[in-house]
Amino acid sequence: MDSEEKKSDSGDRRDFVGKCAAGAFVGAVGLAAAGSLCGLKPSVLPDPSEQFKIGSGQDFPVGSVKVFEKENVAVFSEPDGLYAISLVCTHLGCIVSLNAKEGQFDCPCHGSRFTLKGKVTRAPAPKPLPWFKITAQPSGALMVDKGISVESGTKVVV
Amino acid sequence: MSDPNNKPGLLQVLENLKNLPANAKASFSRRGPADGSRRTRAQTVFNNVFMHIHTVRIHRWSLKPTFTFGLGVASAASFIILAVTGIALMIYYEPSTTGAYESVKNITFVVPGGRLIRNVHRWAAYMMVVTVFLHMIRVFYTNSYKKPREFNWVLGVILFVLTLALSFTGYCLPWDQLAYWAITIGANIAGSPVEVTDALGVTHLVDVGAMQKELMLGSKFVGGPALLRFYWAHCILLPVAMIVLILAHVWRVRKDGGLSRPSDITDEDLKGTPIEELAEEAFSEKSRKSYGLMCVVRNKTAAVDRGPERTVMSWPHLFNAEMLIFAVLLVVLLILGLLVDAPLKELANPSVPENPAKAPWYFLAMQEIISYSAFCGGMVMPGLTVVFLMGIPFLDREEGDSGRWFVGDGVKRTTIKTTIVSSIVIIGMLAFTVTFGWLRNWFPDINQIWITIVNPGTVLMSFFVVIAFAVIAKTRSTRLGMTVLFTYFLVSFVILTYFALVHRGPNWDFYWWPSLWPTH
Known part of the structure; x- marks a missing residue:
């Protein structure tokens, strides 16, 4: 009985050392692998600047709408100011088209609909189209920054 | 090292060159000349790295x-x-x-x-x-x-x-x-x-x-x-x-x-498959090591x-x-x-x-449920489906005969019933969604989380999970429960693929036929 217990005891001890060794091995390889995986995420993204010029105040008479196709942004001019709205559908990133007749944005991919203010009127889009920040340069040129979204309803008076 | 059997001088080299094709062939196949015997045919299989997987x-x-x-x-x-x-x-x-x-x-x-x-x-x-x-x-x-x-x-x-x-x-x-x-x-x-x-x-x-x-x-x-x-x-x-x-x-x-x-194969079953005479050598007591x-x-x-x-x-x-x-x-x-x-x-x-921007046909079923909710239809439901498929053999541990189509009590009946019921329910759900819309149309300001959780895809899926549990409770057969879910998965895949392929047009709107799509 005694000797048997001893035996299993020493077995446990050997087991423990073995497990430590295996654990250290797995840990080292695992951490190395996890470290290498960081390489998948570049620390600087190769993306172009998200700011672009849209012209000056005179280019936007009240009631006009200008679509910037390359940037996928529409700029609306209303009596109380300008606003820039994203044309990228919040569902899966398709480009919504301005349906002037119905006064709405249509997404071709999964049928989302938005009002001209960006509010979702038909699923599946989960959230409204974002509004972007418009700033005036000292020269009078207007810039839109797609990296900064502002509260819907924030208009800029030029 | 010299070999006493060697011929003198260049003669042996010529002799070896003469035998080169035969020797190369033998070294390639790791067996003696193919004489068509069962032994060499067996060796053909297990002496080759590519074939011995058979x-x-x-x-x-x-x-x-x-x-x-x-x-x-x-x-x-x-x-x-x-x-x-x-x-x-x-x-x-x-x-x-x-x-x-x-x-x-x-x-x-x-x-x-x-x-x-x-x-x-x-x-x-x-x-x-x-x-x-x-x-x-x-x-x-x-x-x-x-x-x-x-x-x-x-x-x-x-x-x-x-x-x-x-x-x-x-x-x-x-x-x-x-x-x-x-x-x-x-x-x-x-x-x-x-x-x-x-x-x-x-x-x-x-x-x-x-x-x-x-x-x-x-x-x-x-x-x-x-x-x-x-x-x-x-x-x-x-x-x-x-x-x-x-x-x-x-x-x-x-x-x-x-x-x-x-376990009950009859000679009638095997009609048309290749047959061979029984060979003494292959099954004698002195079977070779590889056997x-x-x-x-x-x-x-x-x-x-x-x-x-x-x-x-x-x-x-x-x-x-x-x-x-x-x-x-x-x-x-x-x-x-x-x-x-x-x-x-x-x-x-x-x-x-593109308008409509359709995925390749085998992703269209997924695209249809994605059109309800991107996260639910694109990640949660496909993920659950894969987990369910992998789990089938662990959820259903019944020991039964296998190897025949629809083997087992009631499997065929359950398959047919599920096919009919799920066709009706899925088509009904699609018709409902196309006609009446879904939560966003009724409550424009609803929190998105509700649509992510409750949409036509999840409603259908839950319905059939409940049915599968009911079948398991009634028949006490997990095999039948799995049959319900698997059949539902197949039927929904086929119907949704067809629906998205034929009946979804520009802006993902419903059309009876692609020829009715508005032209630009």
Whole structure:
């Protein structure tokens, strides 16, 4: 009985050392692998600047709408100011088209609909189209920054 | 060292040169001259690294065409054809946003034979999706995932997912309009957890969606880095994973005792399969060493229990069958490739999506549920489906006969009933959604989380989970419960694919027929 217990005891001890060794091995390889995986995420993204010029105040008479196709942004001019709205559908990133007749944005991919203010009127889009920040340069040129979204309803008076 | 048997001088060299062909052949095949005896035929199989993944003898049931329809072999054959044509295409393909489209155009119009190779690659990809899918159906309805084959079923499900992943990554490479918008949608599905984090208001703390999307694209937007990542996945990562898992899959088939077969095979059943006279030498007491090794397999082996009289030599019977499937498949793919060109739309244009922007047909069922909720339809439901498929052999542990189509009490009846009920329910749900819309139409300001949780997809899925539990409670048969869920999965896949293919038009609106789409 005694000797048997001893035996299993020493077995446990050997087991423990073995497990430590295996654990250290797995840990080292695992951490190395996890470290290498960081390489998948570049620390600087190769993306172009998200700011672009849209012209000056005179280019936007009240009631006009200008679509910037390359940037996928529409700029609306209303009596109380300008606003820039994203044309990228919040569902899966398709480009919504301005349906002037119905006064709405249509997404071709999964049928989302938005009002001209960006509010979702038909699923599946989960959230409204974002509004972007418009700033005036000292020269009078207007810039839109797609990296900064502002509260819907924030208009800029030029 | 000198050999006393050697002839003097150059004579021995000439003699060796004379014998070179025979010696080279013998060293190549690791056996003596092929005399057609069972021993050399067996050696042909187990002395070759590529062939010894087969058993030396195979049960005639496994060669029964109406049992397997050769679907597993057809899947592997498609993969081989894809690998060969894919390697050929890689010579000319250039994975950059400026070069990709041009190079695919060159492959199609300039490279001699390039168009055919590209077409066959495309058709083989479609073929592989179809055969892998049908193969899974065959294994399920013949009850062949049961012990000891559970793990091989799991490997099969992983192979199915890999097939779809390979297909998707390949679809993106030509960098035409189809490709660009497929990547865009795929990337936004990866980014769709933001739907939930936004609804909970925690996106600024943990933005899982953006992280996944960035990992996939190597950027915030779809562009060069994304194309390079897809190319890498399509040409190295996924094919290597595929090859390793195919080998494991086939090896497990053999180690788990060959293909499943019923316990009550009659001679009538085996009509039409190859037959051989029983050979004394193969089963004598003095069986050769390798036959001893053949017995190191689990469960019933070819020669145990059922007796050797229903097995035949793999060489040539199994190989004949495999070659036949391969040859027929190749001919079909060549004919398709000669007749129908793989599509190449105009160059990718990031400001104008296709309208409607449809995924390849095997993703259309998913696209339909994605049109309810991106996160739920694109990640949660496909994820649950894969987990469910992998779990089938562990949820249903009933020991029953396997190897025959719809074997087991009530399986056929349950399958037919489920097919009818699920067709009606799914079509009804689609009609309801098309006519009345869904939560967003009724409550425009509803929190997105409710739509993510309660949408036509989840409602249908929950309905059939409840039915499956009811069936299990009533019949006390998990096999029947799994039959309900698997059949529902198949029927919904088929109906949703058809619906999205034919009845979804511009803006994902419902149309009775594509010819009714508004023209621009």
